[in-house]
Amino acid sequence: MxxxxxxxxxxxxxxxxxxxxxxxxxxxxxxxxxxxxxxxxxxxxxxxxxxxxxxxxxxxxxxxxxxxxxxxxxxxxxxxxxxxxxxxxxxxxxxxxxxxxxxxxxxxxxxxxxxxxxxxxxxxxxxxxxxxxxxxxxxxxxxxxxxxxxxxEISYKTIKEILFGILKKENLVLEDKNLTKIAINAKGDLRAALNDLQAEAGIKSEMIEIAERNKEVDIFNALRMVFKGKPQEETMRIFDSVNMPIDEIILWIEENIPAEYQGEELARAFELLSRTDIFKKRIYRQQYWRFLVYENFFLSYGISSAKKNIKTGFTSYKKPNRILKIWLNNQKNEKKKSIAGKYASFVHIGEKRAMNEFPVIKNILRNPEIQKELKLSEEEIEFVERG
Ligand SMILES: Nc1ncnc2c1ncn2[C@@H]1O[C@H](COP(=O)(O)OP(=O)(O)OP(=O)(O)O)[C@@H](O)[C@H]1O
Ligand SMILES: [Mg+2]
The missing domain is CATH 3.40.50.300 (P-loop containing nucleotide triphosphate hydrolases)
Structure with a gap:
């Protein structure tokens, strides 16, 4: 439409x-x-x-x-x-x-x-x-x-406001300078501006979809290698090439173990997964980052060797939808909290207030100098800039 x-x-x-x-x-x-x-x-x-x-x-x-x-x-x-x-x-x-x-x-x-x-x-x-x-x-x-x-003719400022409102309703973001460009180009014609905006947004959301799809191809291939293939050196590095945080990979493995393993294999795989979880807790609690290597190892080589024989045939792996959503949300909230915390202690306000005013703070934090001052991590910077 x-x-x-x-x-x-x-x-x-x-x-x-x-x-x-x-x-x-x-x-x-x-x-x-x-x-x-x-x-x-x-x-x-x-x-x-x-x-x-x-x-x-x-x-x-x-x-x-x-x-x-x-x-x-x-x-x-x-x-x-x-x-x-x-x-x-x-x-x-x-x-x-x-x-x-x-x-x-x-x-x-x-x-x-x-x-x-x-x-x-x-x-x-x-x-x-x-x-x-x-x-x-x-x-x-x-x-x-x-x-x-x-x-x-409608002023470019009014046009820009209208475009901004529509993007918000569509749950999309566009760089401010592109928005301004569309608004000015329209020369007072709101119909032209809306058409340009829709075209621009179309291109953008398609790109996001492709990126999502590529990501899934990667994880599907990796799952295939782990579940079906012979455990070998390559297997240990398989998740390095998957552009996905390790916690998300765990969800994918967990979701798909039953699709591939039965009986003893199944029990062994879940046992390994729970051990991964223990490592994960240690890593987070004690900041033992070198344990990450083990976590990765259990997930790849470990899970792979839980089976008796290599497997053939095609298995259609599933996306861990429900849990993934919860996890992604928690993840987002964690990031928001840690950013708000840094900001709060810097400007001497409460953390709670920083959380409440996060939409405003987020805009302030788009400034690279402030990012530096607060020592935001790369991931945190990505989070504030993604909109
Ligand atoms: N003043 C406005 N406020 C909000 N939306 C507008 C406004 N003007 C145009 N639009 C948007 O542009 C679309 C086209 O507007 P509309 O058909 O009313 O223009 P028009 O002046 O009749 O143009 P034409 O001279 O080409 O017939 C509308 O569906 C609406 O989305
Ligand atoms: Mg008309």
Whole structure:
């Protein structure tokens, strides 16, 4: 779904940068039928069509739309307009008659113009016309009979704010300078800005997906080697080439042991895994980083040698979804805590307050000099910069 559709304004407050036009169209409606028609004019992508739909929604009206081909033929137009020309009391609902993009109609299609002008004289419903260029000579007669409301180009700042809000809703981040670039390039046209943003975000999320997929190919291959292959020197190093923290690898192994091992093998593999866990605790508690080597060794060579014979055939390994999510979340929280802790002691505030104000602090910590000052680790820097 295109973002211009998805984020089409629904209420007056969603139509940005057009407060004056909104106020004027409300007045036009309040005063109807003093003036029967209004022309909303202004550059593309500034909210003309959107404003009409919002107006209909907010006033509980139905939109009766006339298009170019309706306007081509006088008799046909009269036919179409009949219900709209009828006595208002026959209809319960309110109606707005919309003639969208009137300046897009070519001269030969203007056979219905006199009928449109007649409609404006007799209509029981407000007529709203939109146009980019109202100074075409064909429109002179229409101009005389209508109020005019101008929609302005939307400032790049407003555009940027809107884009930012949408990214947030989409759970995406884009570098500030790219956002600014898109906003400026749009030259006041919000539709263009939204399309550019969606294209840019599309490329980005695809890249993230590919990276994720590569990561999984790596781990699947490594699992295959450990579970199926003969334990050998190579096996010991297999997880070095998998771009994944060792704790996450443990989850993958744990999830997939039962898919490959049975009986005694199964028991031995889980026994080894629990020993890995003991090492892990020692490592964390006592900061014995050299134990990491053992942890890695048990996970690769150890688990591999838990089987009696090498295995053949294809096994489809599973992603450890539920536990992985919990683990990733804890992991994130740990990092957040340690960063907040460093910041808190540096600026002399409580750790709890630093946690609460983390979104703000995170922005401050994007500054490389502050990162240095707080001695953030590489992983912590990555964490604050990832957004
Ligand atoms: N002022 C605005 N506030 C919020 N969103 C807007 C605004 N203007 C345009 N948009 C976004 O751009 C899309 C296109 O806007 P819209 O169709 O109203 O433009 P328009 O002025 O009618 O353009 P055109 O002259 O090309 O018909 C909308 O769906 C909406 O997502
Ligand atoms: Mg439009």
């Amino acid at each position: 295109s973002w211009t559709e998805k984020y089409r304004p629904k209420r007056f407050s969603d139509v940005k940068g057009q407060d004056e036009a909104i106020a004027k169209i409300k007045i036009f409606l309040d005063n109807f039928p003093r003036t029967k028609a209004v022309i909303l004019h202004g550059p593309p992508g500034t909210g003309k069509t959107s404003l009409v739909y919002v107006l209909a929604r907010e006033t509980n009206s139905e939109i009766f739309e006339l298009n170019a081909s309706d306007l081509r033929n006088r008799d046909k137009l009269r036919e179409i307009l009949k219900p709209a020309m009828e006595q208002k009391s026959l209809f319960k609902e309110k109606k707005l008659i919309l003639v969208d993009e009137v300046d897009g109609i070519t001269a030969s299609d203007w056979g219905g113009l006199p009928e449109l002008l007649a409609l404006i004289l007799q209509t029981h419903y407000p007529v709203i016309i939109t146009a980019n260029d109202i100074w075409k000579k064909e429109l002179a007669a229409l101009r005389k009979k209508s109020d005019m409301i101008q929609l302005k």
